[in-house]
Amino acid sequence: xxxxxxxxxxxxxxxxxxxxxxxxxxxxxxxxxxxxxxxxxxxxxxxxxxxxxxxxxxxxxxxxxxxxxxxxxxxxxxxxxxxxxxxxxxxxxxxxxxxxxxxxxxxxxxxxxxxxxxxxxxxxxxxxxxxxxxxxxxxxxxxxxxxxxxxxxxxxxxxxxxxxxxxxxxxxxxxxxxxxxxxxxxxxxxxxxxxxxxxxxxxxxxxxxxxxxxxxxxxxxxxxxxxxxxxxxxxxxxxxxxxxxxxxxxxxxxxxxxxxxxxxxxxxxxxxxxxxxxxxxxxxxxxxxxxxxxxxxxxxxxxxxxxxxxxxxxxxxxxxxxxxxxxxxxxxxxxxxxxx
Numbered sequence: 001x002x003x004x005x006x007x008x009x010x011x012x013x014x015x016x017x018x019x020x021x022x023x024x025x026x027x028x029x030x031x032x033x034x035x036x037x038x039x040x041x042x043x044x045x046x047x048x049x050x051x052x053x054x055x056x057x058x059x060x061x062x063x064x065x066x067x068x069x070x071x072x073x074x075x076x077x078x079x080x081x082x083x084x085x086x087x088x089x090x091x092x093x094x095x096x097x098x099x100x101x102x103x104x105x106x107x108x109x110x111x112x113x114x115x116x117x118x119x120x121x122x123x124x125x126x127x128x129x130x131x132x133x134x135x136x137x138x139x140x141x142x143x144x145x146x147x148x149x150x151x152x153x154x155x156x157x158x159x160x161x162x163x164x165x166x167x168x169x170x171x172x173x174x175x176x177x178x179x180x181x182x183x184x185x186x187x188x189x190x191x192x193x194x195x196x197x198x199x200x201x202x203x204x205x206x207x208x209x210x211x212x213x214x215x216x217x218x219x220x221x222x223x224x225x226x227x228x229x230x231x232x233x234x235x236x237x238x239x240x241x242x243x244x245x246x247x248x249x250x251x252x253x254x255x256x257x258x259x260x261x262x263x264x265x266x267x268x269x270x271x272x273x274x275x276x277x278x279x280x281x282x283x284x285x286x287x288x289x290x291x292x293x294x295x296x297x298x299x300x301x302x303x304x305x306x307x308x309x310x311x312x313x314x315x316x317x318x319x320x321x322x323x324x325x326x327x328x329x330x331x332x333x334x335x336x337x338x339x340x
Contacts, residue, residue: 076127078117078141079334081327082189084151086140086163086176093121093134094170100129102169106140106162110155111148113337115141138166145193146340150186153179193338196323198268200278200316202285202304204294209258216251218291219244219262222284229253233284235272239331242266242281262288266316269339272331273320279309 078085099118107114118135119125129135142159144151156179167174206215216231224231224244229252232240245263246254266281274280282296282304289296296304320330328335 076117077125078115078139082144082334082338083115083141084144084156084177084182084185086142086159086174087137088140088163088167088172088174089137090135091171093136096129096131096133096135099135099138099170100131102166103138109142109158109162110152112143112146112151112155114143114159117141137172143337144182144186145190146338147197150190151183153183156182189338192326193328196269196319196326196328197339198316198319200266200268200281200312201299202264202281203297203299203301204262204264204285204289204292205297206260206262206292206294209260210292212246212254212257212259215246215259215262215292219288222288222291233281235274237272237331239270239272241271241274241277242284262292262294267339268316268319269323269328269330269335273317273324273329275317276313277316277320278312282309 117125117139119137120133120135163174230243230250232243235241243265246259285296
């Protein structure tokens, strides 16, 4: 090989080395700029060290649907003003699947709903369980009162029996308040709620029996929307202002082909606070009366006079204020639990 060939080869190798060094330098400079703008986390994402993005939920066991995990309510706690709590601590952590199977059907005692909170090994707690976690304790929180009355000794005893059964199954211990104290709190809460509860109704007397299908169509044309099994006049927040009944029944429960009477029902604790709560319902009632050729009467059966609307509005708004003043703002979750 001649000296010229050797020189050319050496020059080529040198050029390759220069290009590689230049590329390395460029890449290093780009990386430095990226790090200045987007600092690396403490852990490598590829190693799984980063915390999950805010709001992300792992597949849960709630309602037996993996895709229902967005319904999880982490951080929610029992309501000491409205619920009595029984604590169950486990000797060993219990896998989520086992605990889930054990508490199936534990959502009510008598007429009182029960909420279940479980504490996992990371010291956090869940209102709904996760299959990939184990739990060291749980709470059974029962509502002290609702429209069925105060919590009874039978309902409390039933919940205590459930708690003991769960403790025995998982070698745990049960702790809770004395029954007499719980029942006294329940009576006090029931008495308070009785003084805050109010439902106001108006009735439409039809002139003869009308076909349910026709009345249903006219009511919807007037502006009522489906809400569960009922038809409701909705607020901007998506909560019913008032509902309408067909011969005393929600539309989905009507079995007869005809209807003689419609009732408009304003349920204060379960409707959003409104300075024109009654006059709004009365206005809709008068419109329906014209559409159906019906007579609008109050809950005493007397024809509704125009002059009473604003006076009743003022009285009802005082009740809305009283609810909020006692910690039960109308239509909020804890209020709906109590007035159900």
